[in-house]
Amino acid sequence: MNTDTTATAPASTTDALRLAVIVGSTRDGRFGPTVADWFAERARIHGDLEVDVVDLAETPLPDRLSGRPGPEAAAALEAVSPRLAAADAFVVITPEYNHSYPASLKNAIDWHFTEWQAKPVGFVSYGGLSGGLRAVEHLRPVFSELHAVTVRETVSFHTAWERFGTDGQPLEADAANGAAKTLLDQLTWFGRALRTARATHPYGS
Template identity: 45%
Template sequence: MQKPMRLAVIYGSTREGRICDRVVKWLERELARFPQFEIDIIDPLAFSLPREHVPHHPEARRLADRLHQADGFIFVTPEYNHSFTASLKFLIDLFAEPWHGKPIAFVCYGGISGGLRAVEQLRLVFAELHAVTICDAVSFNSPWRRFDNDGRLQDPEDALRRLSRMMAQLQWWTEALIAARSDTPYAGIAA
């Protein structure tokens, strides 16, 4: 059996009472259908990160180690004021190298746009960080009405179809970029 690819699922919100908990619970259960990936759930609240950009802080190094181990990422992000959260921007900007040459997918949520405006801005950020963003995303509008506290989703059929399509693209890019990084390490190219 081939070794599973390592996929980090990253919370995009640290707000008290966040809906992100519900969405991540749903996603974690659904990702069990994709055994080609080994899942690592990363919640920024599980780290005592510094308030300033100090990448050598012990907690930042602990987070960096987890990010470096990932072959790809899924960001679960809300949309706040037509953008993504300050806490997510801080987490992304704290590091550069863990994102280089790796694929990034999005599960987003929010009001009428379902978080897609946040994703469009994140695509610009990750392009600058030499990452490849996956075209298809899974988006939820009005998630407070659609998810219960245990992350069970009402009428999940459409979301499951979108998740399957996104995961197929993520698998393709993850495999391709693992091979490319093993042939030629990306660190020298990103400089």
């Protein structure tokens, strides 16, 4: 079982749903920030969401080892764990590496446990011909094991580097923005329902 690294979550000052957008790739030259910046903008436009972009390249975590984290690992976790704990919902921005998702993303997932519980997770993927969908299908059972709820709708970009303009916006904006709205609508519904459930009947009690 994973070690619980939960930190005290800061209280929200509004009733807005707190959404953590996690940028999973840490490779040099990655395309993830372009996709993440676009999606975070769509989430803010969607309304009634507090958006926190957690970029794993800017908040690197040590490799997951057994036992309690040492001082350096604890300091690295302090930059990530409270933000995940504070979130009511998550969207994971992931590429597809070798028919799956990045090791950096799996490492960040495995460092945490209760932070994911009874919260919804959505996915925005990008890649070659598959659009990163094989990475998403590998992530679903991982989050299920951590008692998270993955939503059905996804956003995916096939040959993503050809789908965005120099301004960082999708070339087929209507379709992309519509898909983002559909995902956010579903994620928001589950986020509110599960937040109410956790408040009235704490998960695992």
